Amino acid sequence: MQDIDNQTGEIGRHPMQGTVVPLLEVRNLSISFRTANGVLNIVPDLSFSVGYGERLAVVGESGSGKTITGLALIGLLPRNQAVLNGQILFEGRNLIGLSEQELRAFRGRQIGMVFQEPMSALDPVFTIGQQIVETIRHHFGISARAARERAVEMLDKVGIPAARKRVDEYPHQLSGGMRQRAMLAIALACEPRMLIADEPTTALDVTIQAQILELMVRLSEETRTAILFISHDLGAVSEVCSRMLTMYAGQLVEDAVLDAVLRRPLHPYTSGLLRSLPRFSRKGDRLPSIGGRVPPPTAMPSGCRFEQRCVHAIDACRNPQMVVTLPDGRRVCCHRHAELHLPGSVD
Secondary structure (H helix, E strand, O other): OOEEOOOOOOEEOOOOOOOOOOOEEEEEEEEEEEEOOEEEEEEEEEEEEEOOOOEEEEEOOOOOOHHHHHHHHOOOOOOOOEEEEEEEEEOOEEOOOOOHHHHHHHEOOOEEEEOOOHHHHOOOOOOHHHHHHHHHHHHHOOOHHHHHHHHHHHHHHOOOOOHHHHOOOOHHHOOHHHHHHHHHHHHHOOOOOEEEEEOOOOOOOHHHHHHHHHHHHHHHHHHOOEEEEEEOOHHHHHHHOOEEEEEEOOEEEEEEEHHHHHHOOOOHHHHHHHHOOOOHHHOOOOOOOOOOOOOOHHHOOOOOOOHHHOOOOOHHHHOOOOOEEOOOOOEEOOOOOOOOOOOOOOO
């Protein structure tokens, strides 16, 4: 995919980037919210990185802090309520503390985002084309005609048929799959270095879901765009990503290359998620599940946050757990990781 130069509006290509320094590096990120009863900490201490062109999955149940983390990365949490500490470094620049004007220049151009529900994310009173054109003109200042041609090109690239016709249609005139493709077109119109995809295939049938996932992988490979893929669908994760970060109750509990974690997860929560996947080879077997639910932010355990639901918990699990980095680069937050042999999804 081609890129429009910021100053001249001409078409060009991004220069190749090095891989020594991560594209995105999150250091000790803490996300809290001001409430009537004081400040409530949701994500206490989160650190991870995303390399150039890498596709990283962030998985976990609802309430694990996945979406809040994604919104925090591009400054979309309400400023009058959210309190961020730590560092969010994008190509070495700390995004925490930037003004709203600075973030507006950054969003879309450097990091794009695809939201969970396109019907609520797209503006119903503007055509698809108008919404793409607005993004392009905001960042590049080119003419309306040139921006419209770019919009048509983007709709065509994301697989929307008759793009020149669809560009003048409203969101309600498109199917769910086409609306999701239109969201991708808006997010990728300015060729950001990174795309945050928050449950991008929610409510789509399996055929359309497969097409959207295939499209995301192809565009990432063609443009070397990194993807932070937020999902609870581990099947979709295995189709898109090469690395998986597991979150539970606002904390990172495991971070590993996908192939390794599918074969031998190190944290009981990751193992529970993987074992809950249905398998055709086990017809008639009872599907394993994780008992209980994610604790609310107002009642977080002082030790391991998964301890109350973990069948491997012992007394020492009631003490605070530290994220350990292993010699192979894997990270895990479980002091029993070396002695447990947990099943994954690959026998």
